[in-house]
Amino acid sequence: MAEFRMPSLGADMESGTLVEWKVKPGDRVKRGDLIATVETVKGAIDVEVFQAGVIEKLLVEPGAVVPVNGLMALLRGEGEPEPVSPPPAPAAPAAAEPVRHLRASPAAKRMASELGIDLGQVHGSGPNGAITLGDVQAAAVGAPPAVPPPAPRPRPVDAAAAMRGAIAAAMSRSKREIPHYYLATDVDFGRAQSWLEQQNVKRPVTDRLLPVALLLRATVVALAEVPELNGTFTDGAFHQSQTVNLGVAINLRGGGLIAPAILEAQRLTVSELMARLMDLVARTRSSALRSSELGSGTLTVSNLGDQGVGLVFPVIQPPQVAMVGFGRITHRPWVLDGHVEPRPVVTASLAGDHRVSDGHRGGRFLAAIEKLLLEPEKL
Amino acid sequence: MTSQELDQSVRAALSDVAPEADLSTLKASVAFRDQLDLDSMDFLRFVVALNQRLGVEVPESDYARLTTLDACVTYLADHGAHP
Numbered sequence: 001m002a003e004f005r006m007p008s009l010g011a012d013m014e015s016g017t018l019v020e021w022k023v024k025p026g027d028r029v030k031r032g033d034l035i036a037t038v039e040t041v042k043g044a045i046d047v048e049v050f051q052a053g054v055i056e057k058l059l060v061e062p063g064a065v066v067p068v069n070g071l072m073a074l075l076r077g078e079g080e081p082e083p084v085s086p087p088p089a090p091a092a093p094a095a096a097e098p099v100r101h102l103r104a105s106p107a108a109k110r111m112a113s114e115l116g117i118d119l120g121q122v123h124g125s126g127p128n129g130a131i132t133l134g135d136v137q138a139a140a141v142g143a144p145p146a147v148p149p150p151a152p153r154p155r156p157v158d159a160a161a162a163m164r165g166a167i168a169a170a171m172s173r174s175k176r177e178i179p180h181y182y183l184a185t186d187v188d189f190g191r192a193q194s195w196l197e198q199q200n201v202k203r204p205v206t207d208r209l210l211p212v213a214l215l216l217r218a219t220v221v222a223l224a225e226v227p228e229l230n231g232t233f234t235d236g237a238f239h240q241s242q243t244v245n246l247g248v249a250i251n252l253r254g255g256g257l258i259a260p261a262i263l264e265a266q267r268l269t270v271s272e273l274m275a276r277l278m279d280l281v282a283r284t285r286s287s288a289l290r291s292s293e294l295g296s297g298t299l300t301v302s303n304l305g306d307q308g309v310g311l312v313f314p315v316i317q318p319p320q321v322a323m324v325g326f327g328r329i330t331h332r333p334w335v336l337d338g339h340v341e342p343r344p345v346v347t348a349s350l351a352g353d354h355r356v357s358d359g360h361r362g363g364r365f366l367a368a369i370e371k372l373l374l375e376p377e378k379l
Numbered sequence: 380m381t382s383q384e385l386d387q388s389v390r391a392a393l394s395d396v397a398p399e400a401d402l403s404t405l406k407a408s409v410a411f412r413d414q415l416d417l418d419s420m421d422f423l424r425f426v427v428a429l430n431q432r433l434g435v436e437v438p439e440s441d442y443a444r445l446t447t448l449d450a451c452v453t454y455l456a457d458h459g460a461h462p
Contacts, residue, residue, distance in 0.1 A: 197439065204436070205426055205430045205436055206427055206430070208426075208439065210420060210423060211419075212419075253400070253415075253416050254399065277420070278423075278424070286398075306418045307418065
């Protein structure tokens with residue numbers, strides 16, 4: 001009998017609340033099927049199963065708060081006989097009050113919390129029926145609910161404060177456990193910019209590229225040269241990853257940060273990376289991420305340059321061992337063939353983990369990124 | 380399309396990109412990227428939304444002309460936007 005347990009959706013997660021089961025006992029599932037929705041401080045996440053089989057028993061009810069790695073369901077493998085003895089008792093008691101399956105942006109949750117609005121009564125107009133800030137505002141000024149308001153309940157947890165607390169806990173752990181070193185280098189982005197302009201003139205608006213697509217691709221390719229930056233440090237040892245699950249730091253409007261991963265990014269072209277990133281950003285902001293996209297990153301990139309930042313000093317996301325930052329692409333004086341001329345320049349930075357690598361190897365990595373961006377057509 | 384209709388379409392496209400944004404306080408003559416906290420990817424999605432709503436294909440070289448709500452309305456009127 002296989003066990004389905006609450007996954008860890010990032011270093012900052014301690015528990016999750018089961019919102020909904022998407023399967024019932026007797027259902028046949030295959031690897032990658034979405035079987036549950038779990039509410040975390042980073043929003044509602046669709047959780048996948050990583051084993052094929054038949055759902056034998058669901059052990060927790062919607063509304064239950066389950067710690068990471070807590071037992072949630074039992075699966076019978078293909079060909080495995082039905083059990084004679086009853087399965088074990090639930091690991092976590094069900095909460096008294098089941099919750100409905102709700103998708104809402106963090107900003108909408110915060111406002112609903114502040115205004116005392118029950119999100120269950122709000123119609124969602126966003127992607128996948130997600131409740132947006134506008135929906136909450138509309139509900140706030142709309143007709144009073146048909147039923148009388150419930151008796152006062154304990155003050156709801158502020159979603160934004162919970163996320164801030166989770167980020168602080170993960171980053172404190174990072175700074176406590178990981179001996180960071182920092183490197184940065186300026187990269188001439190002129191050729192890359194010209195290449196992008198040439199590409200975008202030919203492309204329909206739906207297929208256009210942003211500089212970040214080239215920056216991500218260069219990062220992935222450079223990892224092949226310095227693979228010790230790609231992986232995780234767990235149980236006292238570094239585990240190098242054979243695939244690149246490229247975490248991307250995505251800011252949420254109104255505050256907060258989530259870094260889901262583009263899985264197997266080493267297989268993707270520049271155009272494919274761009275499309276995947278667009279999709280990931282939209283789903284991150286509408287609380288429609290999958291469990292496999294969280295907690296599975298092997299290296300994360302922060303592109304704060306888009307917000308006007310010149311140089312990023314990244315804080316590594318445990319259990320990863322490096323993080324890459326890209327600053328703003330801006331015209332600066334640059335010496336080329338003995339002459340000073342204005343060129344678009346981007347500062348690439350790296351935070352590395354001294355338990356696994358050192359500045360020499362980190363420097364090789366940034367040099368590889370620089371070289372790759374000078375020949376964008378080869379990316 | 381009238382200027383008012385174009386204004387509504389631009390607001391709708393902005394809402395597609397930033398559904399959480401409160402557009403009622405948007406200042407039409409001030410750059411909206413700063414007002415709405417839009418990054419370059421949001422802006423690209425905005426251009427895609429304009430294309431889907433109004434059939435206008437904005438070349439990248441014209442992005443700098445789409446800074447404010449008013450500027451978008453003028454640009455779209457000049458480029459034959461249709462619903």
